[in-house]
Amino acid sequence: MDLLQKWRNAIGMTAWGVLAAGLYLSLVWAPADYYQGEVARIMNLHVPLAKVSLLAYFVAFVASLLYIWKRGALADNLAHASVATGIVFTLAAILTGAIWGKPTWNVWWTWDARLVSFAVLLLLMAGYLMLRSFVEERERAARYAAVLAIIGFIDLPIIHLSVTWWRTLHQPASFSAKGLSIAPDMLAAILVMTVGMVLLYVYLTLLYCRKLALAAQLAAKSEQRLREARL
Amino acid sequence: MNFFSVIGLIVWKDGLSELRSRENISSMFFFALLTIFIFNFSLPLDQRVAQTLAPGLIWIAFSFTGVIGLGRSFLAERDNDCLEALLNAPVPKGALYLGKLLGNFLFMLTAEVLLFPLFILFFNLEVNANPGLLLLVFILGTLGLAALGTLFSAMMVQVRAREVMFPILMLPLAVPVLIAAVQATAGILQGSPWAQYGSWISLLAVFDLIFIVIAFWTFEFILEG
Numbered sequence: 110m111d112l113l114q115k116w117r118n119a120i121g122m123t124a125w126g127v128l129a130a131g132l133y134l135s136l137v138w139a140p141a142d143y144y145q146g147e148v149a150r151i152m153n154l155h156v157p158l159a160k161v162s163l164l165a166y167f168v169a170f171v172a173s174l175l176y177i178w179k180r181g182a183l184a185d186n187l188a189h190a191s192v193a194t195g196i197v198f199t200l201a202a203i204l205t206g207a208i209w210g211k212p213t214w215n216v217w218w219t220w221d222a223r224l225v226s227f228a229v230l231l232l233l234m235a236g237y238l239m240l241r242s243f244v245e246e247r248e249r250a251a252r253y254a255a256v257l258a259i260i261g262f263i264d265l266p267i268i269h270l271s272v273t274w275w276r277t278l279h280q281p282a283s284f285s286a287k288g289l290s291i292a293p294d295m296l297a298a299i300l301v302m303t304v305g306m307v308l309l310y311v312y313l314t315l316l317y318c319r320k321l322a323l324a325a326q327l328a329a330k331s332e333q334r335l336r337e338a339r340l
Numbered sequence: 341m342n343f344f345s346v347i348g349l350i351v352w353k354d355g356l357s358e359l360r361s362r363e364n365i366s367s368m369f370f371f372a373l374l375t376i377f378i379f380n381f382s383l384p385l386d387q388r389v390a391q392t393l394a395p396g397l398i399w400i401a402f403s404f405t406g407v408i409g410l411g412r413s414f415l416a417e418r419d420n421d422c423l424e425a426l427l428n429a430p431v432p433k434g435a436l437y438l439g440k441l442l443g444n445f446l447f448m449l450t451a452e453v454l455l456f457p458l459f460i461l462f463f464n465l466e467v468n469a470n471p472g473l474l475l476l477v478f479i480l481g482t483l484g485l486a487a488l489g490t491l492f493s494a495m496m497v498q499v500r501a502r503e504v505m506f507p508i509l510m511l512p513l514a515v516p517v518l519i520a521a522v523q524a525t526a527g528i529l530q531g532s533p534w535a536q537y538g539s540w541i542s543l544l545a546v547f548d549l550i551f552i553v554i555a556f557w558t559f560e561f562i563l564e565g
Contacts, residue, residue, distance in 0.1 A: 240499065252564070
């Protein structure tokens with residue numbers, strides 16, 4: 110973790126560079142989609158955002174398990190930072206999805222399995238952050254938040270399945286095990302964007318972790334000062 | 341003390357205090373009744389529309405009932421340091437959870453069974469459904485809501501703004517239970533053949549099992565310290 114923190118700014122710079130390259134590839138270099146036209150280009154933003162949202166929640170889940178098991182402040186900070194970063198990616202994924210959905214499906218929103226799952230993911234992440242701010246004690250907040258993250262992680266696939274059985278009209282995923290249903294040029298652009306987004310996520314999460322560690326240090330120090338002043 | 345006798349004792353204690361105060365069931369009942377009235381004022385409910393909307397409205401009323409009743413379940417334990425005593429008692433935490441869950445489930449179910457006839461009455465529903473099956477769906481759906489609600493209710497004792505936080509945390513996670521319960525209720529009320537909604541009932545049972553197992557496991561991490 111320390112090593113990663115040392116390289117944090119380098120990771121951030123690389124992320125912006127890769128994202129700039131990815132945008133060039135997506136907007137200029139790759140051809141427009143045969144069926145969907147220019148609109149499909151927003152997918153190069155939407156898909157990486159969505160993947161990173163899930164990655165962020167997965168990291169938070171693993172860090173929460175780690176916290177429940179070992180009770181290290183680092184695991185808790187990582188879970189917290191991952192959700193705080195992830196919620197931005199999730200919101201952006203939903204917004205770009207809606208912008209793509211309007212010209213393609215002729216609706217901004219529909220109650221399809223993936224959309225509902227992402228809406229619940231957003232609510233979960235917001236609930237997670239609210240819960241943390243509404244519990245006074247640090248250790249207790251960490252424990253409650255970890256439990257919420259774990260339950261949410263188990264619940265998300267169940268929600269996805271139950272909505273799928275209820276109704277579904279989403280286009281099938283393009284990266285499926287049966288082979289890629291995407292042109293190589295577009296695939297290259299979308300992969301570069303994904304790498305850039307992951308790097309950006311790592312950078313922001315590291316930054317937030319550092320902020321949380323500093324805030325904890327500050328709280329400990331001011332508590333110590335108060336105690337000294339009382340003596 | 342035996343695991344099951346702990347569960348039994350907690351249910352008995354909660355049941356006794358409910359019998360004496362009648363706080364929980366009556367507040368749930370009147371709150372849900374109020375939502376029924378609001379549905380009547382806010383939705384154009386002629387008989388045909390009411391018939392199609394009924395399953396959804398029933399479960400909205402029931403889940404609000406749950407939010408009211410479940411949210412306060414552990415708050416009552418805080419008075420007279422009852423919670424401290426429960427935590428210090430040399431009994432498995434899981435048994436505490438199952439005991440509270442069972443109590444909450446029974447209170448909610450009682451309120452629902454009292455409400456359902458009023459639903460039929462106020463919405464002029466034509467019901468030729470199998471009452472046994474309907475009760476089964478109520479039982480399974482309520483169990484799922486109570487499983488999540490009891491867990492978060494234990495958390496809410498230590499949380500500020502708990503009236504807001506409880507539904508925000510609980511309801512999104514309860515989406516699978518609500519979908520399955522509404523679909524099964526709709527199928528039964530319409531008198532459809534079992535093949536059309538039977539799978540929702542089995543799914544509901546599976547969801548209940550999953551939620552109870554997760555909550556049973558994570559409950560001790562909420563109560564420690």
